[in-house]
Amino acid sequence: MSSTSRGRRSPVMADVAKVAGVSHQTVSRVLNDHPNVRAETRTRVLAAIDQLGYRRNLVARALVTRHSRTLGVVSFDTTLYGPASTVYGIEQAARDAGYFVSIVSLRTMDRAGVRDALDYLADQGVDGIVVVAPQRSAARALADLPADVPMVAVEGDHAGDVSVVSVDQVEGARLATEHLIGLGHETVWHVSGPSDWLEAEGRIAGWRGVLIANGRAVPEILPGDWSPRSGYQAGRILAEMDEVTAVFVANDQMALGLLRAFAEAGVEVPGQVSVVGFDDVPESEFFSPPLTTVRQDFGAVGRNSIGILLRQIEAGQDRSRERLVVPPLFKVRASTAPARR
Amino acid sequence: MSSTSRGRRSPVMADVAKVAGVSHQTVSRVLNDHPNVRAETRTRVLAAIDQLGYRRNLVARALVTRHSRTLGVVSFDTTLYGPASTVYGIEQAARDAGYFVSIVSLRTMDRAGVRDALDYLADQGVDGIVVVAPQRSAARALADLPADVPMVAVEGDHAGDVSVVSVDQVEGARLATEHLIGLGHETVWHVSGPSDWLEAEGRIAGWRGVLIANGRAVPEILPGDWSPRSGYQAGRILAEMDEVTAVFVANDQMALGLLRAFAEAGVEVPGQVSVVGFDDVPESEFFSPPLTTVRQDFGAVGRNSIGILLRQIEAGQDRSRERLVVPPLFKVRASTAPARR
DNA sequence: GAGGAGACTGTGAGCGTTAACATCCCCCAC
DNA sequence: GTGGGGGATGTTAACGCTCACAGTCTCCTC
Numbered sequence: 001m002s003s004t005s006r007g008r009r010s011p012v013m014a015d016v017a018k019v020a021g022v023s024h025q026t027v028s029r030v031l032n033d034h035p036n037v038r039a040e041t042r043t044r045v046l047a048a049i050d051q052l053g054y055r056r057n058l059v060a061r062a063l064v065t066r067h068s069r070t071l072g073v074v075s076f077d078t079t080l081y082g083p084a085s086t087v088y089g090i091e092q093a094a095r096d097a098g099y100f101v102s103i104v105s106l107r108t109m110d111r112a113g114v115r116d117a118l119d120y121l122a123d124q125g126v127d128g129i130v131v132v133a134p135q136r137s138a139a140r141a142l143a144d145l146p147a148d149v150p151m152v153a154v155e156g157d158h159a160g161d162v163s164v165v166s167v168d169q170v171e172g173a174r175l176a177t178e179h180l181i182g183l184g185h186e187t188v189w190h191v192s193g194p195s196d197w198l199e200a201e202g203r204i205a206g207w208r209g210v211l212i213a214n215g216r217a218v219p220e221i222l223p224g225d226w227s228p229r230s231g232y233q234a235g236r237i238l239a240e241m242d243e244v245t246a247v248f249v250a251n252d253q254m255a256l257g258l259l260r261a262f263a264e265a266g267v268e269v270p271g272q273v274s275v276v277g278f279d280d281v282p283e284s285e286f287f288s289p290p291l292t293t294v295r296q297d298f299g300a301v302g303r304n305s306i307g308i309l310l311r312q313i314e315a316g317q318d319r320s321r322e323r324l325v326v327p328p329l330f331k332v333r334a335s336t337a338p339a340r341r
Numbered sequence: 342m343s344s345t346s347r348g349r350r351s352p353v354m355a356d357v358a359k360v361a362g363v364s365h366q367t368v369s370r371v372l373n374d375h376p377n378v379r380a381e382t383r384t385r386v387l388a389a390i391d392q393l394g395y396r397r398n399l400v401a402r403a404l405v406t407r408h409s410r411t412l413g414v415v416s417f418d419t420t421l422y423g424p425a426s427t428v429y430g431i432e433q434a435a436r437d438a439g440y441f442v443s444i445v446s447l448r449t450m451d452r453a454g455v456r457d458a459l460d461y462l463a464d465q466g467v468d469g470i471v472v473v474a475p476q477r478s479a480a481r482a483l484a485d486l487p488a489d490v491p492m493v494a495v496e497g498d499h500a501g502d503v504s505v506v507s508v509d510q511v512e513g514a515r516l517a518t519e520h521l522i523g524l525g526h527e528t529v530w531h532v533s534g535p536s537d538w539l540e541a542e543g544r545i546a547g548w549r550g551v552l553i554a555n556g557r558a559v560p561e562i563l564p565g566d567w568s569p570r571s572g573y574q575a576g577r578i579l580a581e582m583d584e585v586t587a588v589f590v591a592n593d594q595m596a597l598g599l600l601r602a603f604a605e606a607g608v609e610v611p612g613q614v615s616v617v618g619f620d621d622v623p624e625s626e627f628f629s630p631p632l633t634t635v636r637q638d639f640g641a642v643g644r645n646s647i648g649i650l651l652r653q654i655e656a657g658q659d660r661s662r663e664r665l666v667v668p669p670l671f672k673v674r675a676s677t678a679p680a681r682r
Numbered sequence: 683g684a685g686g687a688g689a690c691t692g693t694g695a696g697c698g699t700t701a702a703c704a705t706c707c708c709c710c711a712c
Numbered sequence: 713g714t715g716g717g718g719g720a721t722g723t724t725a726a727c728g729c730t731c732a733c734a735g736t737c738t739c740c741t742c
Contacts, residue, residue, distance in 0.1 A: 010489075012698055023722045028700060036719055059403045059466045060698035064727050068400065070443070070465075077429075084425045088418075091446050100465050102411070102443050105432050124411075124441050125400045148351075228627040253624060260627040283594060286569040286601040288629050353728055364692045369730060377690055401728035405697045 020048035072121030075132040089302020114141040172328035173206025184339035185246035228257035235261025270337035290333040361389035413462030416473040430643020513669035514547025525680035526587035569598035576602025611678035631674035
């Protein structure tokens with residue numbers, strides 16, 4: 001039935017040993033770069049390995065070493081640009097470090113779902129887990145989890161006892177809002193992400209902080225859900241309001257929808273209203289107009305999370321409480337302009 | 342060192358057996374739903390499992406069964422919408438079937454890279470591999486590979502001896518082109534994807550086929566690379582040409598760039614020129630104007646590829662040569678209009 | 683009431699590797 | 713010349729599970 005039972009069975013260490021005229025343990029030593037192997041023996045073993053096309057059985061190895069060299073990744077909807085980019089960064093960094101990556105992509109990021117995913121990965125025997133936990137519910141699910149496997153959270157909150165790597169959302173929102181205030185806008189409106197998301201929260205905090213620090217009115221938030229459609233709906237509302245001259249939208253997709261609504265309503269951007277997004281998706285440079293936005297370095301997030309996780313694994317500790325914040329980068333394009341007096 | 346060496350070792354089957362007063366084999370039978378276990382024994386074993394918090398060691402299990410219940414996925418740049426959606430679909434389908442998914446995301450999809458990735462996954466002991474091979478080079482790398490592990494290609498060509506699941510690119514392009522011809526446009530221009538990509542090729546073939554079948558002139562292709570920027574550049578060229586009234590762009594991202602270039606040049610869409618894209622990314626409904634495009638059902642592609650792969654695995658054959666084509670869906674929005682006479 | 687078919691359970695071996703320990707041999711110091 | 717240190721290698725025992733086979737017990741049939 002199995003593919004191996006048909007042709008010649010694939011060779012095992014003992015086969016190599018026989019061909020090389022040594023014991024299987026010596027083969028193991030060669031494979032593991034053990035120092036005490038005579039050079040001549042080593043080459044003989046290597047030749048035998050080559051001749052037989054031998055490949056070490058990693059499953060057997062994992063059984064005895066108790067290390068699978070596999071990392072688990074739990075993420076919410078990897079179809080979205082942010083999670084997809086983060087997971088990509090994680091995967092690259094892990095592979096560079098010689099680890100396999102096993103992925104679980106969740107449709108909904110509730111407590112039960114996260115727990116299940118974590119159990120599932122623990123069953124598989126992963127050496128560590130990265131949880132891309134952008135929602136409050138997901139982050140909380142991490143807090144009270146049995147701490148028997150190394151773990152690091154990406155974009156989670158800093159409450160639990162796990163390490164967290166994230167982009168500085170508050171700072172990004174601050175940059176965006178200050179940019180608009182600096183252009184002379186009286187205040188800045190905000191289309192937010194869904195309330196359960198930590199990123200949405202951070203962006204609100206940064207935006208509100210700047211407004212208050214500058215003694216400006218804090219307009220009512222227009223709630224969105226990251227989708228272009230919700231941005232469009234917010235845009236329809238804002239287009240009707242003459243006093244609106246600047247909008248900070250919590251992500252680029254919603255900003256696109258907003259731009260669409262403005263275009264339909266004949267509101268000129270940036271002539272009448274300035275718009276800033278968040279994410280810097282590859283498309284945003286080609287929106288109409290090209291979008292001023294905040295770039296997140298997802299690659300750095302991925303690399304850093306793997307770095308922290310591997311340090312935990314190698315130190316043999318289950319958890320640490322490091323916090324690493326990656327700075328955002330502000331990107332000025334053509335959707336913002338000085339306020340008209 | 343290892344997390345298990347610190348606290349109490351996690352329980353094994355023998356521990357459960359002792360608590361339940363049975364042999365380890367009976368525990369195994371309960372776990373594997375073997376029919377011949379007395380109900381009373383089963384509940385006793387289950388209780389012991391629960392009491393001890395026992396979890397079966399899947400690594401040990403994989404060693405003896407020679408099945409890891411892990412599937413490998415090789416994909417090109419999972420940051421792109423298409424591959425990301427496909428991998429997402431694959432992952433969901435695999436997990437629903439009780440399989441883990443190990444992912445390798447390649448920066449470049451050349452022959453050596455694909456080989457390495459396949460070796461890497463084979464080492465890990467995956468039961469089967471899905472290769473998202475959208476480029477000709479990748480697809481060819483599959484053709485002459487040692488056939489010792491079940492494999493299925495997604496979006497590959499149909500030349501090698503592996504099964505292939507793909508969206509019908511030719512048909513999608515045909516729908517787009519026929520739609521434009523049907524609107525009275527004399528001919529249709531095309532901004533293509535990179536030449537090495539099979540999808541790009543299929544879309545060209547479908548487009549060209551319709552033009553020839555209708556006795557229309559086949560304009561020179563404007564080559565793109567999927568990026569919004571390349572669409573923008575093509576748009577700058579096309580905007581200068583008065584005879585252009587309809588453009589079929591090989592993906593939505595490039596279509597966005599093209600729309601941007603047209604907007605800058607004052608070319609009205611769909612007033613002066615009609616535009617059709619491909620992919621139906623979530624954003625395209627909110628482009629200016631909302632984009633008429635071709636939707637690909639990536640979820641269906643993922644499910645079908647996993648279905649074929651699992652059938653191969655369960656049948657114990659390494660390869661089959663099935664070909665499954667998922668039909669595209671044409672989506673009319675506001676970027677196309679009847680030709681002006 | 684003996685024989686046999688099932689149902690249920692236990693025993694032992696083995697998956698392919700690494701870890702721990704044992705062994706051999708060479709060479710050097712006293 | 714002998715004791716011993718250490719490099720190079722071999723031997724044996726795990727790791728935690730499933731498979732094959734061997735039991736035991738019950739119940740039915742003739």
